[in-house]
Amino acid sequence: MYFASDNCGPAHPAVMQAVADANNSYQPSYGADAMTDELRRLIRDQFEAPEAAVYLVATGTAANSLALSTLAQSWQTIFCTPLAHIHTDECNAPEFYTGGAKLSLVGEADKMTPDQLAAAIEGWTYGDVHVSQRGPVSITQVTEQGHIYSLKEINALTGMARTYRLPVHMDGARFANALAALGCTPAEMTWRAGIDALSFGGxxxxxxGVEAVIFFDPKHAWEFELRRKRAAHLFSKHRYLSAQMIGYLRDKLWRDTATQANAACARLVAGLREIPGAVITNTPQANMIFATLPRATHQRLHDAGAAYGLFAPLKGDDPDEALPMRLVCDWSMSDDLIDRFLDIARG
Amino acid sequence: MYFASDNCGPAHPAVMQAVADANNSYQPSYGADAMTDELRRLIRDQFEAPEAAVYLVATGTAANSLALSTLAQSWQTIFCTPLAHIHTDECNAPEFYTGGAKLSLVGEADKMTPDQLAAAIEGWTYGDVHVSQRGPVSITQVTEQGHIYSLKEINALTGMARTYRLPVHMDGARFANALAALGCTPAEMTWRAGIDALSFGGxxxxxxGVEAVIFFDPKHAWEFELRRKRAAHLFSKHRYLSAQMIGYLRDKLWRDTATQANAACARLVAGLREIPGAVITNTPQANMIFATLPRATHQRLHDAGAAYGLFAPLKGDDPDEALPMRLVCDWSMSDDLIDRFLDIARG
Amino acid sequence: MYFASDNCGPAHPAVMQAVADANNSYQPSYGADAMTDELRRLIRDQFEAPEAAVYLVATGTAANSLALSTLAQSWQTIFCTPLAHIHTDECNAPEFYTGGAKLSLVGEADKMTPDQLAAAIEGWTYGDVHVSQRGPVSITQVTEQGHIYSLKEINALTGMARTYRLPVHMDGARFANALAALGCTPAEMTWRAGIDALSFGGxxxxxxGVEAVIFFDPKHAWEFELRRKRAAHLFSKHRYLSAQMIGYLRDKLWRDTATQANAACARLVAGLREIPGAVITNTPQANMIFATLPRATHQRLHDAGAAYGLFAPLKGDDPDEALPMRLVCDWSMSDDLIDRFLDIARG
Amino acid sequence: MYFASDNCGPAHPAVMQAVADANNSYQPSYGADAMTDELRRLIRDQFEAPEAAVYLVATGTAANSLALSTLAQSWQTIFCTPLAHIHTDECNAPEFYTGGAKLSLVGEADKMTPDQLAAAIEGWTYGDVHVSQRGPVSITQVTEQGHIYSLKEINALTGMARTYRLPVHMDGARFANALAALGCTPAEMTWRAGIDALSFGGxxxxxxGVEAVIFFDPKHAWEFELRRKRAAHLFSKHRYLSAQMIGYLRDKLWRDTATQANAACARLVAGLREIPGAVITNTPQANMIFATLPRATHQRLHDAGAAYGLFAPLKGDDPDEALPMRLVCDWSMSDDLIDRFLDIARG
Structure with missing residues (x-):
């Protein structure tokens, strides 16, 4: 019963098999191997982007920071929401990678609107040498609160960015979950919607541990390669990154696993709604639930060994007090585990 | 017949098995899992360093850059040889990670002597605000040319560094090969010899893809953790790094694989010495050979598909011209492959 | 009639004379001259801080950025208001100098309260490697809106910072104007009130063009000297900075000039209150006024050549529309100029 | 008798007068004033470069670091000699400003040859992601040892750089002394000779304290302005920099003062050659002499209060031992002072 994060579960057997299969020969290092060629082809095909520049790194923070540092100058500001992972959870990695770019926070929530974006951009006067210069916009799909931008919303944001001639990055650590939820194509959710660079989570x-950085316009390719190497994120035995990503992309496994994760989340939400005292505090659209449960319910779950994000002290006098929580389902979450969790919660 | 580098061969089956075994449960992320505890215990045991701070990253450049940035201030200079990997092959990663520290080159060869080190240190006047301030010393074991510092040599260098109160880092991308060659213990080659921080190659x-950074004095622990996270080198599914390193350390597999690699290299050297026109240009002490062969010999090897580092154009008029090359053996190199290579070279 | 900023007026004759007097001999460079010793003595005396480390630079942004980079680590966040000069007007200089520290914005106004500060600090969980680590607090005295923290307010803020063991920096570009307004001693407004480092404006x-950076605890001295040199802010002919500051400090000229500037501002405010349609939008406490005037009044002033900050387009249909403005008085502003300005505004 | 450096003497009365003259009015800040326009015009005229982008800063290190950071990427290496000021005397400022670019040392002396430059460039393989990428070349005119590149030599170096499509920067802290010695025009020694960016010393x-940065191709202008502001080197009361430079340029004062300094140096050299035991160890071409004198002679000079660079301990047993020294003459050095120095040296 591990709902703490989707980085706590195992890797998919097909991914593991692809890695095992890759372990049988000598291969050129640093991405000059055939598997890396294949991986690139698969991404370009599935994104309908034959010119895209495609690179692998091992962490989401690396993908975001390297992508943003390629799009931003050190004297610029990146626009993101106050809840963006790049702001809240990366220990100043974007600032480090960009050489000191600023993050300007747009709106108050985990999704930004075009008007909020415009207001934030206008906050830094164009052409004034004293202020942080306007730089790239970064949006997160799925957001940190489990929300999803519709295609229309993405287009509206990239349109606004384009008005100011600013590039747009998408943090897609949970790109697959969003895609499964929206039922659209990768191209529709990215370059057709005006996205310039994508952190594509695996x-x-x-x-x-593998993430792709995709630039739909390859003009940034060589600079990115240098930045990746300089940041020590170019793997020598690169095939093991490529193999993971091949296993992930082949037969569109990634869309299936995301669909599973979203379905598990939906089952969990449905069950939670029946739990006495439970309140769902976000609108779960992908694989994350923010909710409150009474303290006594948390205590029962805790005693049974359930793991999840609890954002208040478990100890306290009032058994009915609503304590906030986060629950995440990954692809591997079984109905049994979910039902057991709900049984315990039900009391 | 792939002698291009020891990053071209496969991973060891025991390492792969450890990774596969790790893939069966939910685990806390970011290194809070039990496997990471075990990995830490194994390193501390094998290095006889119960207090050591131990961290994993995925690339050697990350290990070096993060270790050095923890030891050095931005206004200091790091001392290394002109052939050090941190100078020649990391695309300014040490400069990036340290926020602009300088690399001062010691001596002319791939091993430095205490006198050369002292001269380089004295080159920057102590206490002069205008100059690069004296910072850590970094030595490479095995060196980029396949040489090994004896324990006595290491002690002499760290002693000299200590005279100037400078810390010493060891780039041990091929630490195991050196250890196998010297037949000493990990402690003897590191903290007992005055090494403060080690990049321990896997x-x-x-x-x-896994390297450990070991600080024998744990005072740097928290700073290192922050630097690793900020640099995007903290893995969320950290267990897959830990599992590799556990497989590598368990039953001292790493010493066996290094012994195999060194033995393969010795066999190859012995054979090469018999090849007409072959000249061994370094003194191979571990798993790397620098040699020259006549152009015609290279041509035969090339035609047969042999892969290795060739540092001159293959095309040329003179079939007898000696062209320089590098040959590296990893743990997986079989006697058959070596013999086949030698057969072809022999003509 | 130049009210655009207090960086538009001339230097004081006594300062100019001190510079001229300094121009008559050979002097050791880089601050090893006798004038720099004298300058240091004057500051320590006037601040009752015999141990203080005192350094000169030529710009306020240099003072702020160097001071903050000495107090902050790259992985930390600096706490300041959304209106702080370091956030709004220094083109990412603090981020550059700190190697990528983040600025976290406290409250909504140009003065922060202890509760707002605590909330901002609590926003970054202590000891969590994923988040920006808590770093120094920076307050501005006089604020960008012309407000002044009382001694009690300063003490409350530094007390709160001390609770979290965070150092406190004061951006005192207009330190003298605040001091003149509060009628306290330099020590009372700084180290006795818990300030660790001061940018002392001249x-x-x-x-x-001269600003002092003062660390009341000299432990940071050598690091600061290296940072200043590395940032190219150490002057070779340092005496010309020292001479300015000596002229400024001698006979407490600086307190007189600030008193004059504040008095000029008070005269201007009093006059403005009589202008039909004028609204004073801040509470001018030092030498800055934020106000609105009807468009027609602005037009008259504009036609007469008055210079000041106008934050809306002068052109427009409605002559009665209130347009926001900023007026700043420096030490040199004469009653005549003020009265002329008011006459024109009066229409 | 102050021959320690040309940064120890006073400023020229005409420069001081220009500054005093500038102190009489309200002026727009940050370089938007009329004096800055005039200064720009004067430089463009005297350099016959009507399109040049011209900026002022207050220190030579700022000029060099900002110029180089505009020409170089963080992953590149700058080529300079081992004696270049940017390498030996700027406490890693170029590394800091460039975000971690490397300095590759060309040759062994204070002047580089085209062949040495080519060898250094070839040392970093073009297009190899692992190595430091080839970046700008920086030459120093006058060199740190008092030597001068002839126009032919400059052209040969920039020609070689051009072969590799690398830009060339000139550190002209003593530009005027070189120009006076060569008797050429500013244009001939810079853009006509292939120089892209110049640190023009005042x-x-x-x-x-004023230096100009001149880009002969203005494409770098806006980036430079942002870099200067972000580095806190944009002066608010900019007129005092402009006034100095105007005083310096008007009536070509700078060429006269340099001619004086060179003549003073020539007189000093001629005198030194007559001193028993004196050896001139460089070929003084501008205003710097490197020489040795017997210890006893140094002792006499020391006792008489002469100040200069002495590169060995004054104390010692052997009165005849030759101790190395540096002597620099600035514009203000009088014949009397020189003769007095020589008298004492003569014994």
Missing amino acids: TKNGCM | TKNGCM | TKNGCM | TKNGCM
């Missing part, structure tokens, strides 16, 4: 959705 | 000697 | 209050 | 040759 780790949370069935891999051991 | 990737080149049987892993997919 | 430029806006009668100098050509 | 401080050492008669100013208090």
Whole structure:
């Protein structure tokens, strides 16, 4: 009963098999191997982007920071929401990678609107040498609160960014979950919607540790390669990253695992709604639930060994007090585990 | 016949098995899992360093850069040889990670002497605000040219560094090969010899991609953790790094694989010495050979598909011209492959 | 009639004379001269801080960025208001100098309260490697909106910072104007109130270009010297900075010039209150006024050549529309100029 | 008798007068004033470069670091000699400003040859992601040892750089002294000779503290302005920098002061050659002499209060031992002072 995060579950057997299969020969290092060629082909095909520049790294923070540092200058500001992972959970990695770019926070929630974006951009006067210069916009799909931008919303944001001639990055650590929820194509959710660079997550959705950075315009390719190497994120035995990503992309496994994760989440939400005292505090659209449960319910779950994000002290006098929590389902979450969790919660 | 580098071969089956075994449950992320505890215990045991701070990253450049940035201030200079990997092959990663520290080159060869080190240190006047301030010393074991510092040599260098109160880092991407060659203990080659921080290589000697950074004095622990996270080198599914390193350390597999690699290299050297026109240009002490062969010999090897580092154009008029090369053996190199290579070279 | 900023007026004759007097001999460079000793003595005396480390630079942004980079680590966040000069007007200089520290914005106004500060600090969980680590607090005295923290307010803020063991920096570009307004001693407004480092402004209050950085605990001295040199802010002919600051400090000229500037501002405010349609939008406590005037009044002032900050387009249909403005008085502003300005505004 | 450096003497009266003249009015800040326009015009005229982008800073290190950071990427290496000021005397400022670019040392002396430059460039394989990428070349005119590149030599070096499509920067802290010695025009020694960016020194040759950065191709202008502001080198009361530079340029004062300094140096050299035991160890071409004198002679000079660079301990047993020294003459050095120095040296 491990709902703490989608980075706590195992990798998918097909991914593991692809890695095992890769372990049988001598291969050129640093991505000059055939598997890396294949991986690139698969991404370009599935994104309908034959010119895209495609690179692998092992962590989401690396993908975000390297992508943003390629799009931003050190004297610029990146626009993101106050809840964006790049702001809240990366220990200043974007600031480090960009050489000191600023993050300007847009709106108050985990999704930004075009008007909020415009207001934030206008907050830094164009052409004034004294202020942080306007730089890239970064949006998160799925957001940190489990929300999803519709295609229309993405287009509206990239349109606004384009008005100011600013590039747009998408943090897609849970890209697959969003895609499964929206039922659209990768191209529709990215370059057709005006996205310039994508952090395409693999780790949370069935891999051991691999993320792709995709630039839909390859003009940034060589600079990115240098930045990746300089940041020590170019793997020598690169095939083991490529193999994971191949296993993940082949037969569109990634869409299946994301669909599973979303379905598990939906089952869990449905069950939670029946739990006495439970309140769902976000609108779960992918694989994350924010909710409150009474303290006594948390205590029961705790005693049974359930693991999840609890954002208040478990100890306290009032058994009915509503304590906030986060629950995440990954692809591997079984109906049995979910039902057991709900049984315990039900009391 | 792939002698291009020890990052071209497969991972060891025992390492792969450890990774496969790790893939069966939910685990806390970011290194809070039990496997990471075990990995830490194994390193501390084998290095006889119960207080050591131990961290994993996935690339050697990350290990070096993060270790050095923890030891050095931005306004200091790091002392290393002109052939050090941190100078020649990391695309300014040490400069990036340290926020602009300088690398001062010691001596002319791939091993430095205490006198050369002292001269380089004296080159920057102590207490002069205008100059690069004296910072850590970094030595490489095995060196980039396949040489090994004896314990006595290491002690002499760290002693000299200590005279100036400078810390010493060891780039041990091929630490195991040196250890196997010297037949000493890990402690003797590191903290007992005055080493403060070690980049302990796994990737080149049987892993997919894992390196440990070991600080023998744990005072740097928390700063290092922050630096690793900020640099995007903290893995969420950290168990897959830990599992590799556990497989590598368990039953001292790493010493066996290094012994195999060194033995393969010795066999190859012995054979090469018999090849007409072959000249061994370094003194191979571990798993790397620098040699020259006549152009015609290279041509035969090339035609047969042999892969290795060739540092001159293959095309040329003179079939007898000696062209320089590098040959590296990893743990997986079989006698058959070596003999086949020698057969072809022999003509 | 130049009210655009207190960096638009001339330097005080006594400062100019001190510079001229300094121009008559050979002097050791880089601050090893006798004038720099004298300058240091004057600051320590006037601040009753015999141990303080005192350094000169030529710009306020240099003072702030160097001071903050000495107090903050790259992986930390600095706490300041959304209106702080370091956030709004220094083109990412603090981020550059700190190697990528983040600025966390406290409250909504140009003064922060202890509760807002605590809330901002609590926003970054202590000891969590994923988040920006808690770093120094920076307050501005006089604020960018012309407000002043009382001694009690400063003490409350530094007390709160001390609770979290965070150091406190004061951006005192207009330190003298605040001191003159509060009528307290430099010590009372700084180290006795818990300030660790001060950017002590000279430029806006009668100098050509000089600011002191004062650390009340000298433990940071050598690091600061290295940071200043590395940032190219150590002057070779340092005496010309020292001479300015000596002229500024001698006979407490700086307190007189600030008193003059504040008095000029008070005269201007009093006059403005009589202008039909004028609204004073801040509570001017030092030498800055934020106000609105009807468009027609602005037009008259504009036609007469008055210069000040106008934050809306002058052109427009409605002559009665209130347009926001900023007026700043420096030490040199004469009653005549003020009265002329008011006459024109009066219409 | 102060021959320690040309940053120890006073500023020229005409420069001081220009500053005093500038102190009489309200002026727009940050370089938007009329004096800055005039200064720009003067430089463009005297360099016959009507399109040049011209900026002022207060220190030579700022000029060099900002210029180089505009020309170089963080993953590149800058090529300079081992004696270049940017390498030996700027406490890692170029590394800091460039975000971690490397300095690759060319040759062994203070002047580089085209062949040495080519060898250094070839040392970093083009297009190899692992190595430091080839970046700008920086030459120093006058060199740190008092030597001068002839126009032919400059052209040969920039030609070689051009072969590799690398830009060339000139550190001209003593530009005027070189120009006076060569008797050529500013254009001939810069853009006509292939120089892209120049640090044009004023401080050492008669100013208090001002240097110009000149880009002969203005494409770098806006980036430079942002870099200067972000580095806190944009002065608010900019007129005091402009006034110095105007005083310096008007009536070509700078060429006169440099001619004086060179002549003083020539007189000093001629005298030194007559001193028993004196050996001139460089070929003084501008205003710097490297020489040795017997210890006893140094002792006499020391006792008489002469100040200069002495690169060995004054104390010692052997009165005849030759101790190395550096002597620098600035514009203000009088014949009397020189003769007095020589008298004492003569014994």
